[in-house]
Amino acid sequence: xxxxxxxIASIGKIVVFIMILLSIFLFTxxxxxKVSNRLFGIYLLVIAFDLIGLFTNKxxxxxxxxxxxxxxxxxxxxxxxxxxxxxxxxNFKISKKHIVHFxxxxxxxxxxxxxxxxxxxxxxxxxxxxxxxxxxxxxxxMVLKKYKTVYLENYSNANxxxxxxxFQITVFSCIAHSFVLIRWYLSNSIFQEYVLNxxxxxxxxxxxxxxxxxxxxxxxxxxxxxxxxxxxPVKTFFEKKTTRDSRQKSESESEHLNKLTxxxxxxKPYLDFELTLQKxxxxxxxxxxxxxxxxxxxxxxHFFDFINEYRINDAKTLLQDTSxxxxxxxxxxYSVGFNSKSSFYTAFKKATNQTPSEYRKSFQ
Numbered sequence: 001x002x003x004x005x006x007x008i009a010s011i012g013k014i015v016v017f018i019m020i021l022l023s024i025f026l027f028t029x030x031x032x033x034k035v036s037n038r039l040f041g042i043y044l045l046v047i048a049f050d051l052i053g054l055f056t057n058k059x060x061x062x063x064x065x066x067x068x069x070x071x072x073x074x075x076x077x078x079x080x081x082x083x084x085x086x087x088x089x090x091n092f093k094i095s096k097k098h099i100v101h102f103x104x105x106x107x108x109x110x111x112x113x114x115x116x117x118x119x120x121x122x123x124x125x126x127x128x129x130x131x132x133x134x135x136x137x138x139x140x141x142m143v144l145k146k147y148k149t150v151y152l153e154n155y156s157n158a159n160x161x162x163x164x165x166x167f168q169i170t171v172f173s174c175i176a177h178s179f180v181l182i183r184w185y186l187s188n189s190i191f192q193e194y195v196l197n198x199x200x201x202x203x204x205x206x207x208x209x210x211x212x213x214x215x216x217x218x219x220x221x222x223x224x225x226x227x228x229x230x231x232x233p234v235k236t237f238f239e240k241k242t243t244r245d246s247r248q249k250s251e252s253e254s255e256h257l258n259k260l261t262x263x264x265x266x267x268k269p270y271l272d273f274e275l276t277l278q279k280x281x282x283x284x285x286x287x288x289x290x291x292x293x294x295x296x297x298x299x300x301x302h303f304f305d306f307i308n309e310y311r312i313n314d315a316k317t318l319l320q321d322t323s324x325x326x327x328x329x330x331x332x333x334y335s336v337g338f339n340s341k342s343s344f345y346t347a348f349k350k351a352t353n354q355t356p357s358e359y360r361k362s363f364q
Contacts, residue, residue, distance in 0.1 A: 011203040012054025019048040036086035043079040071108040077136035156307035273339040
């Protein structure tokens with residue numbers, strides 16, 4: 001038993017140390033996305049403060065610190081939610097309205113100060129904590145769903161790194177939290193002897209997630225970009241518009257469609273790997289909202305798929321041309337507007353059920 005406690009304490013020290021180092025990095029690294037980095041840094045520090053209980057009980061000697069430590073767990077989900085918003089949306093800003101996310105933390109600081117961890121206050125704390133976890137987890141998944149939809153409707157580049165990263169963290173947090181629930185159940189049942197084993201699983205899972213954070217920071221520093229917070233899925237706008245002027249749209253749609261098709265075939269704007277809906281709207285002289293509705297609803301395609309269809313068709317032409325054998329697949333993907341091998345291969349296989357190399361061989 002003592003060995004297990006020492007093992008948990010050792011892991012706790014490692015995790016807290018790594019989290020503090022990563023937080024320092026996030027606070028000091030030069031980046032345009034200071035808000036998201038700082039929110040994530042604070043989030044890690046709050047978790048580290050909570051995890052010091054894995055290797056020391058000295059906070060019990062200081063009631064104020066212990067109160068703050070207990071209540072701080074109610075800061076974790078709000079901070080992570082705000083971090084998700086700031087990572088998804090490049091122009092996100094912290095404002096006075098966001099103080100509402102910290103009210104539960106302040107409330108329990110007062111409750112613990114008054115009640116001194118009575119059984120009633122602890123039960124209330126646990127119930128509120130579970131409700132908060134569910135509400136914020138659902139809210140985070142909703143933000144990520146909206147982000148992905150807006151990205152596909154406005155951007156032509158296959159950059160799912162942010163969405164994937166945030167989705168992974170959320171899923172890992174749910175898994176780690178399931179261990180906490182199991183521990184709570186065991187500690188209130190006849191299986192209390194297994195609580196220590198669950199604590200080992202919790203500490204190992206937290207260590208794994210922390211190492212994952214560090215690796216992401218090292219190998220994918222570009223994660224903290226984002227999209228415009230004022231962009232909304234086109235469906236909302238389209239539904240409002242169709243109830244207003246559904247009878248007066250066919251002529252303008254036909255005109256816009258001809259203009260768009262002509263530009264795509266003659267000017268080939270899709271060769272710009274950073275092409276966005278906003279850029280294309282300027283080039284076609286079609287209002288951005290109208291262009292979005294035209295592509296997403298009347299052509300029944302996301303902007304992302306619409307642009308990549310032209311890129312794939314150009315790539316197919318080059319791969320079919322036997323006089324272009326000297327061109328490598330990498331050269332072809334860059335020449336048609338893609339900016340990464342993985343996104344090109346994914347889009348090409350989706351369109352042809354073949355890899356680019358297999359497709360080329362079929363014409364030799």
